[in-house]
Amino acid sequence: MRASITALSLLGALSAVHADLHHLIVGTFGTESLYTLEFDDSALTLNLIQNLTVSTASSWIALSHDKKNLYGTALSSGSSAVPAFVSYALGNATDITYSNLVDLGGNCSSSKAIFVMAATESPYAVYGTPFGGTADCGAVISVDESGVLSELIQNYTYKSTSAVHGLAMNTQNTFLYSADDSGNTLWTHSVDNTTGELTYVASLDGPATGSDPRHVAIHPEGQYLYVILEGANELAQYTVDQSTGIPSFQNVTYPLIPSGSDSSSFWSDEVALSYSTNYLWATSRARSTNATGYISAFSLATDGSITSQLFLSPTTNSGGTANSVSPSPFTDTFVALTDSSVGFVEIWQLAENGTSASVVARADLDDGGCCANAVWYS
Known part of the structure; x- marks a missing residue:
């Protein structure tokens, strides 16, 4: 009975009404473009409606809570280039203006900044x-x-x-x-709600040697x-313990490559929640450009627990260093998927019964550095 109720709720989410035109902003690994x-979503x-030349490539980009700013990883341009984080003001999806660059700082001698995200509550600090x-190490950056x-x-x-990814x-x-x-x-830090600064709470080893946690998402119920x-x-x-915030592993895992595959030929990549949070998306990449990565979706109960793995389908290419999945902010039906081995962005559509997905649109952006991740502006 529980599975039937969940299926009905998923179908309801898929039929949500949405507008026709939507915009995405895409970052790159090696070219100075956005x-x-x-x-x-009807046609x-x-x-491609804009190729904007910027001062630095951003291998990861993220929107502010109000979508008025875009943050990205960067390599600062000075006498000695160091990892940094860049911000752009957004008037709309094509009105993108450089604002500022902040170095990683501290004693971190890393070769590059790899990830950036923004808090959704005041003081809206940015983390990289x-x-x-x-x-x-990591960085906490204030905003004006x-x-x-x-x-x-x-x-x-x-x-x-x-090396946190x-x-x-x-x-x-x-x-x-x-x-x-x-x-x-897997690390847990508490957040100061006045400054945004972090305090160490706990660390937990991966389920096994070589598990290598890469990306993480949390359900809104917590x-x-x-x-x-x-x-x-x-x-x-x-x-997740609701009083301490500390996660614990209960030996629940799902495969992101087919059974019998050589695990050393793949490296799994991204996880993200759908618009309604009834679904969870995840991807893997192939280490060889002659093979494909995989995309998978999972159905979730209202508390966020995974009820089933719906499908595991090959992507159209290896994914390169991307195969980053970005669910749309207006319906469960669509997700964007990026590829850096060829350089494209695809839109995948979830079937009405939620048991499969397929490519319905594609934009080729082969510039030698595209594509990293994509964010939905609208």
Whole structure:
């Protein structure tokens, strides 16, 4: 009975009414560009409407809570280039203006900034992490009254073997979770609701040696945390203690590559919740450009627990260093998927019964550095 009720709720979410035209902004790994794409959800077309030259490539971008600012990873341009974070003011999806650049700071000698995210509650601090070199640290950056990156207010540390690749914050903005790929660790920090600064709470080793947590997402109810295990090529579900904020692993995992596949030929990538939070999306990438990655979706109960893995389908290419999935903010039906091995963005559509998905639109952006991740502006 529970499964039937869940299925009905999923179908209801899929039939939600939405507008026709939507816009996405896409970052790159190696070219100094930001792309704006327009998706027509009636005609099922995806078109490039702007290629904006900027001062730095951003391998990860994120929107502010009000979509008035765009934040990205960057390599600062000085006599000695260092990892940094950049912000742009947004008038709309094509009105993008450079605002400021803030260095990672501290004793971090990493080769690059890898991830950035913004809090959704005041004081709306921005959080970023590096990867490569000495990457055992993170940055907390304040914003001004307009949401522009202002100054570095905290460098916090993980451990000497760390390199955090993904962050997620609970809905209340009280806890930050860090997926430590190189350190095979999941970290919990509490968030100061006045400054946005972090305090260490706990760390938890990956389920096994070489599991390598890469990206993480948390359900709005706060009871479940979803972690991509890059090395194990699995999605892991953690339960979260509501009083301490500390997650625990209950041995619940799902495969992100087909049974019998050589796990060393893949590296799993991204996890993200759908618009209604009735679904969870996850992806893996192929290490060879001659193979495909995989995309999967899961049905969720109202408390956020995974009820079933709906499908595991090959993507149209390896994904390169991307295969980053970005669910639309207006319906469960569509997700954007990026690829860096060829350089394209695709829109995948979930079937009405939720048991499969397929490509319905594509934009090729082969510039030698595209595409990293995409964010939906509208």
